[in-house]
Amino acid sequence: MKKIIIAATGLFLTLTMQAQDRPQPKPGPAPVINVKAPETFKLPNGLKVLVVENHKLPRVSYNLTLDNAPYAEGNKKGVADLTSELIGKGSRKITKDAFNEEVDFLGADISFSANGAYASSLSKYGNRVLELMAEGALSPNFTQEEFDKEKTQLIEGLKTQEKSVPAVAGRVRGVLAYGKTHPSGEYLTEETINNVTLQDVKQNYYTYFVPGNAYLVVIGDVKPADVKKQVTKLFGNWKSQKAPNVSYTDPKNVQYTQINFVDMPNAVQSEISLINTVRLEMKDPDFFPAILANQVLGGDFNSYLNMNLREAHGWTYGARSGISGSRYVTTFSASSQVRNAVTDSAVVEFMKEIKRIRTEKVSKEVLDAVKAGYIGRFVMQVDKPQTIARYALNIETEGLPADFYKNYIKSIEAVTPEDIQRVANKYFLAENQRIIIVGKGSDVLPSLEKFSATTKIPIVFFDKFGNQVAKPEAKKTVATGVTAKSVLENYVKAIGGEKAIAGIKTTSATFEGNVQGTPLVLTMKNASTGKSSVNMNAMGMTVMKQVTNDKGAYMEQQGQRKDFTGEELADRKESARPFKELQWIKKSDVTLAGIETINGTDAYAIKSGKSTVYFDTKTGLKVAESKASDQGVQTMNFGDYKEVKGVKFPHKMTVVQPQMEIEFTATDVKVNEGVTDADFQ
Numbered sequence: 001m002k003k004i005i006i007a008a009t010g011l012f013l014t015l016t017m018q019a020q021d022r023p024q025p026k027p028g029p030a031p032v033i034n035v036k037a038p039e040t041f042k043l044p045n046g047l048k049v050l051v052v053e054n055h056k057l058p059r060v061s062y063n064l065t066l067d068n069a070p071y072a073e074g075n076k077k078g079v080a081d082l083t084s085e086l087i088g089k090g091s092r093k094i095t096k097d098a099f100n101e102e103v104d105f106l107g108a109d110i111s112f113s114a115n116g117a118y119a120s121s122l123s124k125y126g127n128r129v130l131e132l133m134a135e136g137a138l139s140p141n142f143t144q145e146e147f148d149k150e151k152t153q154l155i156e157g158l159k160t161q162e163k164s165v166p167a168v169a170g171r172v173r174g175v176l177a178y179g180k181t182h183p184s185g186e187y188l189t190e191e192t193i194n195n196v197t198l199q200d201v202k203q204n205y206y207t208y209f210v211p212g213n214a215y216l217v218v219i220g221d222v223k224p225a226d227v228k229k230q231v232t233k234l235f236g237n238w239k240s241q242k243a244p245n246v247s248y249t250d251p252k253n254v255q256y257t258q259i260n261f262v263d264m265p266n267a268v269q270s271e272i273s274l275i276n277t278v279r280l281e282m283k284d285p286d287f288f289p290a291i292l293a294n295q296v297l298g299g300d301f302n303s304y305l306n307m308n309l310r311e312a313h314g315w316t317y318g319a320r321s322g323i324s325g326s327r328y329v330t331t332f333s334a335s336s337q338v339r340n341a342v343t344d345s346a347v348v349e350f351m352k353e354i355k356r357i358r359t360e361k362v363s364k365e366v367l368d369a370v371k372a373g374y375i376g377r378f379v380m381q382v383d384k385p386q387t388i389a390r391y392a393l394n395i396e397t398e399g400l401p402a403d404f405y406k407n408y409i410k411s412i413e414a415v416t417p418e419d420i421q422r423v424a425n426k427y428f429l430a431e432n433q434r435i436i437i438v439g440k441g442s443d444v445l446p447s448l449e450k451f452s453a454t455t456k457i458p459i460v461f462f463d464k465f466g467n468q469v470a471k472p473e474a475k476k477t478v479a480t481g482v483t484a485k486s487v488l489e490n491y492v493k494a495i496g497g498e499k500a501i502a503g504i505k506t507t508s509a510t511f512e513g514n515v516q517g518t519p520l521v522l523t524m525k526n527a528s529t530g531k532s533s534v535n536m537n538a539m540g541m542t543v544m545k546q547v548t549n550d551k552g553a554y555m556e557q558q559g560q561r562k563d564f565t566g567e568e569l570a571d572r573k574e575s576a577r578p579f580k581e582l583q584w585i586k587k588s589d590v591t592l593a594g595i596e597t598i599n600g601t602d603a604y605a606i607k608s609g610k611s612t613v614y615f616d617t618k619t620g621l622k623v624a625e626s627k628a629s630d631q632g633v634q635t636m637n638f639g640d641y642k643e644v645k646g647v648k649f650p651h652k653m654t655v656v657q658p659q660m661e662i663e664f665t666a667t668d669v670k671v672n673e674g675v676t677d678a679d680f681q
Contacts, residue, residue, distance in 0.1 A: 035382060035405040038217075038392050039224040043232060045240035047211040050392050051227050052219045054385040060220035061120035062130055063389070064137060067213040067397045068115070068243040070183035070328060076200055077186050078154060078193040080114045083204045085150040088112030091139040094132075096146075103132060112136055114208065123221035127230060134234040140205065147198045155190050163599060164661060165264050168464045169271035169438040172262055175466030176434055177275055177331050178251045184329075185251070187465070211235070212242030215396065217389045250329045251277050253432040259347075259452060259459045260434050263441035263472040265597040268626070268633045268656050270343040270439030273335040274350050276429040282325035282398045288411045289419035290427055294323045295370045296420060297357050297428065298334050302369070304353040305334060313349070315342045323427060327398065332427050340443040340633060344451040347435055357424045361417040371412050378408055441472045442596055476595035476602065484592040487604045487615050488585045494620035496647035498582070504528065504647060506675035507578045511653060511664035522664055531680040532576035548576040549680040571609075581622075584608055598624045599637060621648070645671040 038050040073079050088111065090096035103110050108121035108129045119133040161167035171187045178185030216235070218227050253276045280290055291299075298305035298321025309319040319336035334354065338346040381387045382405075391405045435457070437444070445459075452459050463469045492498050511522040521537040529550070536544040546555040553564040553572040564572055574580055584590050584606070593605040595617060603614035603623050614624040626635040638650035651666035 035391055036388050038389060040392075041228055043211070043236055043238075045211045045236070045238050046242070047214045047216060047231075047235055047238065048396065049216045049218065049227070049231055050389060050396075051222065051224045052217070052385045052389045052392075053222060053224060054219065055221050058123045058221050059120065060123045060126040060129075060218065060222050061118070062133055063118050063217040063219075064116040064133070065215045065217070065393065065397075066114075066116050066209065066243070067215060068208055069245045069247075071208075071244065071246050072181055072183045072186055072248070073192070074181075074186070075192055076195045078188050079196045079200050079204045080208075081154060081188070082147065082150055082193075082196055083201050083209075084113040084115075085154070086142050086146055086201055087114065087140045087205070087209075088117070088136045089143075089146050090141045091135045092141050093139060094135060096141070099132065099136065103129075108132075110136065114204065116214075126220075126222065130230060131234060137209070138235070138238055142198060142202055142205070144198055147201065151193060151196070154188075155193055158188055158190060158193070162464075163266055165267045165271055165438055168262065168264060169273065169436070172260070172438065172462060172464070172466045173273055173275060173331075173333070173436055176260055176436060176462070177277055178329075180466065182248055182251060189465075208243045210241035210243055211238045212240070215393055217393060219385045219389050250279065253277055253429060254434055255432065257431055257433045257435065257457055259448065259457055260436045260462055261441070261445070261448070261459055262436075262438040262462050262464060264438050264464070265440055265442070266599055266624075266635070266637070266656060267340075267438065267440045268635050269337050269339050270346075270437055270444055271335070271337055272343065272346055272350065273333050273436045274354065274433050275331050275333040275436060276433045277329055278323065278332050278427050279329055280323065280325050280427065281327055282394065282404075283400050284325070286423050286426065287325050289415045289423040290323055291325070292367070292370055292374065292412065292415050293357065293420045293424050293428070294321055294332075295374065296362050296366060297321045297353065297424070300370060300373060304356060305336070305350065308349050308353055309336055309338070309346060313342070313345075315339060315346055319350075321428075325398070332429075334428075340440055341447075343437065343439060343444045344447040347437075347448075347451065350435075351430070354424075354428050354430055358421065358428060358430060360421075362420045364417065367415070367417055367420065371415070374412055375409055378412075445472075478592065478595055478604075482592065482604070484590045484606050485585055487592060487606055487620075488581050488590070490620040491581055491615050491622060492579075492585075494648070495579075495641070496643070500646040501579055501582065503672075504578055504645075505672050507649075508668070508670040508674040509649065509666055510668040511666050513655075513662050513664040515662050520662075520664075525675050525679050526576060526578045527675060527680065528577060530573055530576045532572075533679045546572075547680055548572045571611075581613070584613075622650070640665075642669075644669050647671065 036052075038052045040048065040050050042048045088099075090099045094102075106121055106125045106129060108119060108125060110119040110129065110133055111117065117133050117137045119129050121129040174185045174187065180186055216231060218231075280286060295303065297303055298319060300306070303321070305319040305321060309316050315338045316336045319334070321332070321334035323332045324330055334350055336346065336350075394400060395402065395404060437448070448459060451457070461469050461471050492501065495501070506525070506527045508525045509523070511524075513520045513522065518538055523535045523537070524532070526532045530548070531550070532546075532548045534544070534546040535542060544555070544557045547553065553569050555562045555564070574583065577583065587608060590606060590608045593607045593612065595602050596605050596614065597603070598614045601623060602617045604617055606613045606615065610628040612626050613622060614626075615621065616623050621641055622638055624635060624637045626633050635656040637654040637656060638652070639654075640650060640652040641648040642651050643649075649666070649669050651669065653664045655662040655664070
């Protein structure tokens, strides 16, 4: 269960996702498991059907899976994405609107992709819902209008990710681990998407959306005989064909461990991943030892990595590792997000824990606890119809022995501490590992370079697309005569001048944003007398209120009130005025730290205490502000300046968080109106 906590510090918003982690209870003796087998049949065209009969609820679900081999799309990367979006937009017989209206009327859920389809509904509507799913999947209506619309949306979605540190980190990990020409390493670009035509989508569909390696899993309140009759009717004429089985050379791990660094000047913390490729199939004898070794290292809350980086040091909300069984090459990875200041230290601890599991035998107590957790989760899920179907599908697609899940608990219990150490040395590499770090170079590189010099682990630099580049220029030369005071004075001129600003007694601004599908309304009011109020509203409810007045400052959130004192109070009083930069001009502790790149723009960095404000070197406008705290660095970006009564105000503000960026757009900005003393009570 997760809950969203929204807090404000001046203009800064912090969204914290809190997961309720609980240790696994110690179970009694392991039960004897008898995994039921679904009823199966196969159509002449190759479609294999698995039916799990369950009459506890009057519901049914249909899951069509195309178990095709991965394939690279090359300079037309995006064709599979567009195929996924276009399938299900009606059919050659039913218009998109009519299709969607009927699905809604039936209270059903139907979705499609280039890899299959899914549908669920009340069982009394099951026959019609399966008809609709088959109609959408086997008779798609590919139109130029829908194609153009989906292509535009795909490109727009791609653009929103360019400033996302997690998105860039994920792309670079794929490129460096697999290579750009491998299916798991290639990535979308605007150019590759624009290379795709409607004919390419059709060709992709008719090549890969075929029954040769297809499975239809039916779960719920059905009779197998009835399912066979209907499936044969709806899917029997699906043309028999197999998708191409293209093979790729396995990517090689690096010859020596190295740091691969990507500079992201807007990063508020570092994304760290230690990664190497592996070959591990579910049918391998190493499978169970490997997944348990991963649980010990970083798969559980009580794992080596999490207890070190999160619990002992408090550097992160979580440190994890992952490995999985697959017919295709995959990766072992250990990862976390940490504060810039501790990036090098976190790398040291990652390496220490990987070395620990490779060189020290895990204790019996720790291994028994990990086994108990795995067995407990297995037992809790094994009787569910969805689980039965998934296990049966795994047996088919992964080439597992028929008794794989029947012997699951025995296989786990058979793993020894010696097995853990053996597979850790085989799959968790120490000498051939990429330490991929995406972060703010100006903050992170100095300490990383010291670490590199001490450990002899080299640093290799890459751009946001995995291309090797020269070391980024952390600080650019500031022209002679440019000072903190001149930058601040230039900003005052850029937004309208000191005279125009002096005429502003109050400001009121309303912004709208969205987080995880929840609409947010942010209202900020300020008075030149040093008063301010910030209100955050979500779905008509006030989730946060912060006020600064002549008596002090406080924040209310979730029914709790906090009164600010000392340094925090002083900071809020300074930020309460509409334009604190006017006061900064007169302060003695304000310094010009240099020029940094902010969202692709060169900006002067002006520091005062724990705050840094960035001003565009060309326009003079404020483009960002960051503030250091015990939780890390909080950042707010500003843009889309518009004039209101002679003074320019930003109409877009972006909260930069480790897991997301939330953009707020101004819906109303007022000067010298809309503010009363009651707002500051």
